[in-house]
Amino acid sequence: MPELPEVETIRGKLEILVVGKEIQKVEILKEKSFQGDVSLVEGQTIVAVKRRAKILQFVLSNNQYILVHLKMTGQLIYVDDEIKMGGGHPTADWINDLPSKHTRVILNFTDESRLFFNDMRIFGWLKVVGEKSVKSEFRNYGPDINDSELEVSYLQQKLSNRRIPIKQAMMMNSIVAGLGNIYMCDALNLAKINPLRPSSSLSTDELETLLHASRTVIDRGIKSGGATIDDYRDVDGFSGNYQNQILVYGREGDACRNCGAVIVKIKLGGRGTYFCESCQV
DNA sequence: GAGAGTGTTGTAAC
DNA sequence: GGTTACAACACTCT
Numbered sequence: 001m002p003e004l005p006e007v008e009t010i011r012g013k014l015e016i017l018v019v020g021k022e023i024q025k026v027e028i029l030k031e032k033s034f035q036g037d038v039s040l041v042e043g044q045t046i047v048a049v050k051r052r053a054k055i056l057q058f059v060l061s062n063n064q065y066i067l068v069h070l071k072m073t074g075q076l077i078y079v080d081d082e083i084k085m086g087g088g089h090p091t092a093d094w095i096n097d098l099p100s101k102h103t104r105v106i107l108n109f110t111d112e113s114r115l116f117f118n119d120m121r122i123f124g125w126l127k128v129v130g131e132k133s134v135k136s137e138f139r140n141y142g143p144d145i146n147d148s149e150l151e152v153s154y155l156q157q158k159l160s161n162r163r164i165p166i167k168q169a170m171m172m173n174s175i176v177a178g179l180g181n182i183y184m185c186d187a188l189n190l191a192k193i194n195p196l197r198p199s200s201s202l203s204t205d206e207l208e209t210l211l212h213a214s215r216t217v218i219d220r221g222i223k224s225g226g227a228t229i230d231d232y233r234d235v236d237g238f239s240g241n242y243q244n245q246i247l248v249y250g251r252e253g254d255a256c257r258n259c260g261a262v263i264v265k266i267k268l269g270g271r272g273t274y275f276c277e278s279c280q281v
Numbered sequence: 282g283a284g285a286g287t288g289t290t291g292t293a294a295c
Numbered sequence: 296g297g298t299t300a301c302a303a304c305a306c307t308c309t
Contacts, residue, residue, distance in 0.1 A: 003288065032303095070289090071289050071303095072288060073287090073306090119304095120305055121305050121306080122303080122304055122305080123289065123304065164297080168298090171289095173289095181288055182288060183288095227288085250288095269299080269300095271287095272286080272287080272288090
C-alpha cells in the first residue's frame with residue numbers, strides 16, 4: 001500500500017528517531033524478508049535515512065546500506081519505553097502487542113528501542129548491500145516523479161514511441177519512479193486526461209499538465225502524511241489522511257469532484273483504475 | 282465455502 | 296524492445 005508519499009512520511013519520522021542509534025541485534029523471524037549479511041549490520045550506527053522511489057535506505061557507519069521495500073503491506077513501527085508507557089501515543093495498546101504475527105524482522109538498538117518490520121503478505125524485504133549494489137539496485141529506474149530536474153522533454157522522449165495507455169507508462173519505474181496506483185489515478189483526474197489514452201498521443205501541453213498534476217497529488221500526499229487505506233501505518237502507529245482528499249481512487253459510483261459526473265472503475269493492466277468519463281478525455 | 286480482489290514489481294513469454 | 300500475464304503471499308470481501 002505505501003506509495004512515495006507514505007514512504008517519504010516514514011523516512012522523515014525515522015530520520016528523527018533512529019539516526020545516531022547503534023543496531024545491537026537483528027532478529028529475523030522470516031528468512032524470506034531479510035537478505036544479506038547480518039554481521040555487517042550489528043554493531044553499526046545509522047548515520048542517515050534516505051529514500052529513492054519507494055525504497056528506504058538506512059546508511060550505516062561502515063558504509064553499508066539497509067534497503068527496505070514495503071511493497072503492498074509492509075510497515076515499519078518504532079517503539080521505545082516512552083511510547084510503551086503511553087507517552088501521548090494514540091495506539092499504545094496496539095503497540096504493546098508487538099511483535100505481532102506479521103512481524104518479520106526486528107532491529108534492536110542499544111538503547112533498547114526497537115524497529116519492527118511487519119509485512120502480512122511477505123512481498124516486502126530488507127536487504128543489506130554495499131554502496132555499489134545500491135547503484136545497481138536503481139540502475140533501471142527513471143527519475144523520481146518529484147525530482148525537480150525531471151522535465152517534460154524527458155517524458156516526451158520516453159513516451160513518443162509507446163502505445164501502451166498513459167497510466168501504465170507513467171507507473172513504470174523505468175520511466176518515472178514513485179507513482180503508484182492511487183496517486184496515478186488521482187493525477188490523471190486532476191489533469192483531466194483519460195487513463196486509456198495511448199502514451200504517444202499526448203501533446204507536450206498535456207504532458208506538462210500531467211507532470212504538474214502528478215507532482216501536485218504527490219505533494220498533497222506527503223503534506224497529509226500519506227493515505228490510510230486498509231492497514232497503512234506510519235512509524236509511530238499514526239495514520240495519514242490523504243484518503244480524505246482522494247480524487248477518484250476507490251470512489252466508484254461517487255461524483256467526480258471536478259465535474260460531478262459518476263466515477264467509473266475499469267481494469268487496466270491488471271490494476272483497478274478509477275476515472276471520470278465525462279471530464280477525463 | 283469458493284473465488285475474486287488488494288495500494289508492488291520482477292520475470293518469463295509472446 | 297515493447298507489451299502482457301502472472302507469480303510471490305495472506306488476508307478480506309462478495
